[in-house]
Amino acid sequence: GDSVTQMEGPVTLSEEAFLTINCTYTATGYPSLFWYVQYPGEGLQLLLKATKADDKGSNKGFEATYRKETTSFHLEKGSVQVSDSAVYFCALFDAGGTSYGKLTFGQGTILTVHP
Amino acid sequence: KAGVTQTPRYLIKTRGQQVTLSCSPISGHRSVSWYQQTPGQGLQFLFEYFSETQRNKGNFPGRFSGRQFSNSRSEMNVSTLELGDSALYLCASSLIVTGPNEKLFFGSGTQLSVL
Numbered sequence: 001g002d003s004v005t006q007m008e009g010p011v012t013l014s015e016e017a018f019l020t021i022n023c024t025y026t027a028t029g030y031p032s033l034f035w036y037v038q039y040p041g042e043g044l045q046l047l048l049k050a051t052k053a054d055d056k057g058s059n060k061g062f063e064a065t066y067r068k069e070t071t072s073f074h075l076e077k078g079s080v081q082v083s084d085s086a087v088y089f090c091a092l093f094d095a096g097g098t099s100y101g102k103l104t105f106g107q108g109t110i111l112t113v114h115p
Numbered sequence: 116k117a118g119v120t121q122t123p124r125y126l127i128k129t130r131g132q133q134v135t136l137s138c139s140p141i142s143g144h145r146s147v148s149w150y151q152q153t154p155g156q157g158l159q160f161l162f163e164y165f166s167e168t169q170r171n172k173g174n175f176p177g178r179f180s181g182r183q184f185s186n187s188r189s190e191m192n193v194s195t196l197e198l199g200d201s202a203l204y205l206c207a208s209s210l211i212v213t214g215p216n217e218k219l220f221f222g223s224g225t226q227l228s229v230l
Contacts, residue, residue: 036221043119043205043221044158089158100170101148101163101209103219108157 002027004090006106013113019077021109023064023090026071031092033057033066033073034103038087047075047088085113117142119222121206127228133194136225140187140208147189148219149181152203161204164189193227201229 007022025031032051036044048057053068062077073090090106093099120139128134140147148171149161160173164183181191187208193200203226207219 041223043121043223044207044219045221046218049218100165101146101207101219102160102171102173103158104160105158 002031002092002094002104004092004104004106006088006090006109009108010110010112013080013111015082015113015115016079017113019075019080019084019111021075021088021090021111023073023075023106024071025073025090025092027092027094029094031094033064034091034093035062035064035073035075036089036091036105038089038108040086044089080111080113082113082115085111087111119206119208119220121204121222121225123225124223125226125228127230128196129230130196130198132196133192134196134227135190135192136204136206136227138189138191138206138208138222140189140206141210141220144208144210144220145187146209147183147187148207148209149189149191150205150207151175152205152224153201158205161191196229198229200227202227 003026005024034049035047037047038044048059050057050066056065064073064075087108087110089108091103122137146165148163150158152158162181163171167183178194183189203224205224207221
């Protein structure tokens with residue numbers, strides 16, 4: 001079945017540091033890939049997405065490129081801010097079947113950014 | 116435009132009781148999905164409804180059920196509560212109905228504690 005693996009966390013950085021959160025996936029079909037962010041006490045917000053190989057999703061300074069050859073979708077940001085502190089989830093949607101409403105999520109990575 | 120609204124925000128129940136959670140999707144969204152979030156299992160898909168019909172279901176016991184009304188509002192019910200049902204229950208709605216390229220919008224969740 002489908003699965004998503006995120007790098008072990010938590011991740012602690014100083015403000016303006018470079019961020020990478022690794023994400024790899026296993027899917028039988030041709031998945032769409034997502035990064036969601038969850039701030040304390042809130043639900044998940046879509047951060048960015050990519051629907052096919054070599055697509056780059058970007059939003060709020062975050063980027064991720066859909067790499068089919070390495071089955072990866074790593075999240076990057078050049079300069080993090082304290083306000084980026086949150087939990088980040090990598091997820092996939094298998095567009096090849098009838099997976100209505102079903103996202104497969106990674107375990108989440110807690111990011112803490114210090115001033 | 117109002118987001119996905121879940122009620123109640125917090126709920127405390129005892130083992131053996133049943134509980135009903137409510138979700139109002141974004142106006143115009145007809146697909147509603149439910150997820151369970153726990154520290155140990157992460158985010159797991161429960162089920163998805165569209166036009167009052169369950170189209171997809173995750174691997175949860177029959178104690179977990181749901182329904183959708185003609186106005187797209189949805190409820191989920193858990194009967195005979197167990198301690199392990201303590202979790203954040205997230206509802207998500209989607210506009211895309213003609214294909215599997217889902218973009219989900221999540222509510223803030225209902226935090227259920229079973230004592």
